[in-house]
Amino acid sequence: MKKINILFIFIFSVPSATFAQQSDLLEKYRSMAVEYNHDLKAADKHISASIELEKAAQKDLRPKLSGDANFQYTGNPIRLTLNLPSMQNPLTFEGKDMKYGASLTLLQPVYTGGRLLETIRMAKHQHSLAAHQAEYFRSAVCYQTDMQYWNTVARAELLQVATDYRNSIASLAKTIRERVEAGLVDPQDLLMAEVKLNEAEYQLLQAKSNLETGRMALNSLIGMELNKTTEVEDSIPSIVMNEELWNLDGCNRPELKMAYDQINIAKSSKKLTDSKYKPQLYVGIEGSYSSPGYNFKSDLDPNYAVYAKLSVPIFEWGKRRNEKQASSFQVGAATDNLHQVSDHVNLEVQTARVSLSQAMEQVQLTGNSLDKARENERMALERYAEGKVSVVEVIEAQNYRQVSQTNYVQAKVSAQGHYSALLKALNRY
Secondary structure, three states: OHHHHHHHHHHHHOOOOOEOOOOHHHHHHHHHHHHHOHHHHHHHHHHHHHHHHHHHHHHOOOOEEEEEEEEEEOOOOOEEEEOOOOOOOOEEEEOOOEEEEEEEEEEEEEEOOOHHHHHHHHHHHHHHHHHHHHHHHHHHHHHHHHHHHHHHHHHHHHHHHHHHHHHHHHHHHHHHHHHHHOOOOOHHHHHHHHHHHHHHHHHHHHHHHHHHHHHHHHHHHHOOOOOOOOOOOOOOOOEOOOHHHHHOOOOOOHHHHHHHHHHHHHHHHHHHHHHOOOOEEEEEEEEEEEEOOHHHOOOOEEEEEEEEEEEOOOOOOOHHHHHHHHHHHHHHHHHHHHHHHHHHHHHHHHHHHHHHHHHHHHHHHHHHHHHHHHHHHHHHHHHHHOOOOOHHHHHHHHHHHHHHHHHHHHHHHHHHHHHHHHHHHHOOO
């Protein structure tokens, strides 16, 4: 911990070790990637669906109107014959062959054990979960865009490094060729330089291929044509960041919000389970128009009924207790998941900070090495022109400079990657 604090003090005390500023191009490509990403489009549809489900749940509080129609033909309708002492002939009642009609029912829930209100709360929690999932996808897309963009910029800068190396080797080969023609140096020096020039040409071709494939990957991410020459910066810029970012934590992470949503959903599910075993009270009105009608009329006849329905669970062999315990376990599991996510977020934030501080120190070291490698190359060329050193030492100096440039670019892209990782860990996109 002491070493980490020293690194933080070193970073903020050195003026040149400022932290990375996000470029305008990167901001543009983030927006394009967010707009194009299919996971985010699906997440938006899930949000819209959850909004509609929430509205639908609220409609359950209102009365429901339903209609029914029926038709029935009976081959042998009910027949009743009564023999009364006062009557000479028996009295016969016979039903109709056809029964038909229509009815309307208006049903209003009065008490459902809290089921309707809890269903609305559940829908709200689902809506919140869908929104936080979209936020999680957006953060992931922005981070992926950052990594791909800086990787492409690094490849563009490495292409320039390969070009500079090829040019320096070509210049050295030209100088040696002139000296060989003048009889001042051994022709073997020219062969060595030409071999290195061929290697430099090969590295240049490979760098061009790497840049094109990196640009294609970036285009795929932001929804552009793969073969389009998308603009990127020529080199990775220095990092600029205010100190306030180091004092933030990951409490705003969408993963934590989603974990809380899961807990709320589990609690609502538990209450819904409990509501099934409470009394259910409904009142309703039914109006009908049917035949046979009132007083056994054969024509269609209107009628109505007003009723109340009370349902009370009495005995279900312990099913209520089992389902309630299962719901309690689900709430506990969701709570354990929250603790796990919280630990992971804290670890990710601390790791991102330490990695970024170390990456910035590596940028400083590789930058100093690059300055020394360039000076060493300049001195080697001067001494070779004076005939004080061999061509091998000049070629080695040029190799050192190329390696130092490559290390410097890799250190800068690593720092940018760790900075983006910190932004993602703190949910600052």
